[in-house]
Amino acid sequence: MRPEAGDTHDLTMATGSADVGGHPVRSHFNAELDQLRLQVEVMAVRVSVALDRMGRVLTTGDEALAQVALAADDEVDAMLVSLTERCYDLIRREAPVASDLRFLVSVLRVLEELERxxxxxxxVVKQASEVPLLMADAPMFRTLADMASVAQSLYRIALDAWSSQDVGAARALAEHNRVMDGHYATLLEHILGLEGPGAAHLAVAAVLVGRALERIADHTVIVGERLRYLLTGDPAYLAAEVR
Structure with missing residues (x-):
């Protein structure tokens, strides 16, 4: 999908301008940018796997799976370091300008969001032992399960948008995030109404899980807005990052 109507910036798959006269140095730089974009996608897929595990832990309380998820986070952290260093190396070596610089700076921000x-x-995974407690309050648990589902759906949209460099898909993220906001408001209202000797314990567990899910959605929207900035050059999309 092409950038939105009225955009004055045009990118070649968001990885820099076209080769000038087939210059070999320029061709090599473009190839490196394309490779970087694909590596970001690989990291994003690993984060998607983490979210899938999170969803299963929340719905089952599987503590063995929780340990797998915790151990796998090292891979995401390692990719963050490696790809961040790659971006800085490209900036140092190539002194990019215009769309190329915008791409590299945007990748740095997207990497941070993915790691977050x-x-x-x-x-959420660390609350595996609290899942039976959360399940005991059926209405609240349904809200948490719905929030996890929305968070995963939003992330899939963001991943697809990055893979296809689709500004339209990125635009849809903010609209879908309103559903998450509604679920979070419902959760907080329910928590405020909790009573009884176990209410405080249940409230803490629910807030920890619910807040994490709500923030996952927020950071996913930032990925989408950064992609819109990358593809259009419009700085208005950076406003979502100011929270």
């Missing part, structure tokens, strides 16, 4: 999403998924 993975970390937030672990906050």
């Amino acid at each position: 999403i993975a970390d937030l998924s672990l906050r």
Whole structure:
């Protein structure tokens, strides 16, 4: 999908301008940018796996799976370091300008958001032992399960948008996030109404899980808005990052 109507910036798959006269140095740089974009996608897929595990832990309380999820986070952290260093190396060597610089700076931000999403998924995973307690309150647990489903759906949209460099899909993220906001408001209202000797314990567990899921959605929207900035050059899309 092409950038939105009225955009004055045009990118070649968001990885720099076209080769000038087939210059071999330029061709090599473009190839490196394309490779970087694909590596970001690989990291994003790993985060998607983390979110899938998170969802299963939340719905089952599987503590063995929770340990697998916790151990796998090291892979995401390693990719963050490796790809961040790659971006800085390209900036140092190539001194990019215009769309190329915008791409590299945007990748740096997207990498941070992906790592943050993975970390937030672990906050949910670490509550595996509390899942039976959460399940005991059926209405609240349904809300949490719905929030996890929305978070995963939003992330899939963001991943597809990055893979296809689709500005339209990225635009849809903010609209879908309103569903998450509604679920979170419902959760908080329910928590405020909790009573009884176990209410405080249940409230803490629910807030930890619910807040993490809500923040996953927020960071996913930032990925989408950063992609819109990358594809259009419009700085208005950076406003979502100011929270």
